[in-house]
Amino acid sequence: MLFQRAYAKINLTLDVLGRRGDGYHEVDMVMQTVDLSDVLWLEPRDDGEITMDSTSSSVPVDERNLCVQAAHAFRRRTGFRGGVHIQLDKHIPVAAGLAGGSSDAAAVLRGLNQMSGAGLTLDELAELGAEIGSDVPYCVYGGLAIARGRGERVTRYPHVPAMYAVLLHPRIFVSTADVYKGLSPSDFTDAPRSETMVQALAEGQLERVAEIVHNALERVTMSLYPELKALKERVASIAQRPVHMSGSGPTLYVLTPVQTHAQRLYNALRGIMKDVYVCRFVGGYAEAHARS
Incomplete structure (x- = not known):
């Protein structure tokens, strides 16, 4: 096996x-x-x-x-x-x-x-x-x-940045197809942020990373699912840090380079919902195999 x-x-x-x-x-x-x-x-x-x-x-x-x-x-x-x-x-x-x-x-x-x-x-x-x-x-x-x-x-x-992510998964079903269908030309860009993000991570500018995070799908998802928008605002008031969305949602996350801060935030957010996870960034499978 x-x-x-x-x-x-x-x-x-x-x-x-x-x-x-x-x-x-x-x-x-x-x-x-x-x-x-x-x-x-x-x-x-x-x-x-x-x-x-x-x-x-x-x-x-x-x-x-x-x-x-x-x-x-x-x-x-x-x-x-x-x-x-x-x-x-x-x-x-x-x-x-x-x-x-x-x-x-x-x-x-x-x-x-x-x-x-x-x-x-x-x-x-x-x-x-x-x-x-x-x-x-x-x-x-x-x-x-x-x-x-x-x-x-x-x-x-x-790079494997020393970063932690506190994930929240609300019990909301999000249709990825509907989210992409709701995009308008104003959501498109010819200046993606990917290179800037990778450079910040490579240089260890971990506090700056949260400022660069961007998700073009978030506007549509939040408009289609106002309960998710309300949850994001509530989490932001508790975390006092930026709250982001992964993919088309509904998972939200908060980044921090400090493990103890991630754990405190986890404890606070467990008071408002069940599915909360403290995660750390990990390297790729090729790197893992090379170490084994």
């Missing part, structure tokens, strides 16, 4: 450059993995079948699941015919803007690559991941990266 960890991500920047001819939007965003993670076990099957179980009833375990799709895509690409049972221990909130499903799919690709001995590089796995979902290529790598295009063009950076 093979163990894989699938980390959540947050968007430190998310700029939309415009609408593409294929119906997607052109994005330019900085993403960072945090140590909130799902755990997967991959067990070989002798009958060649691909099966799956999950600890979360909110997660489908059939062909709709990106993990199952990833296993099929891997077999098509490599010719591997072995079966696998995927056991998912779910900790990342579902439909939260944290790329939990994409990270799980990326973990399956990495795991099957190891199990089968196919020997694909991370770059080749990321290319394969682009067939499954826009965030999967980034999730194959993890760590700090800029993702461009519809998210599939990934530039990685080795």
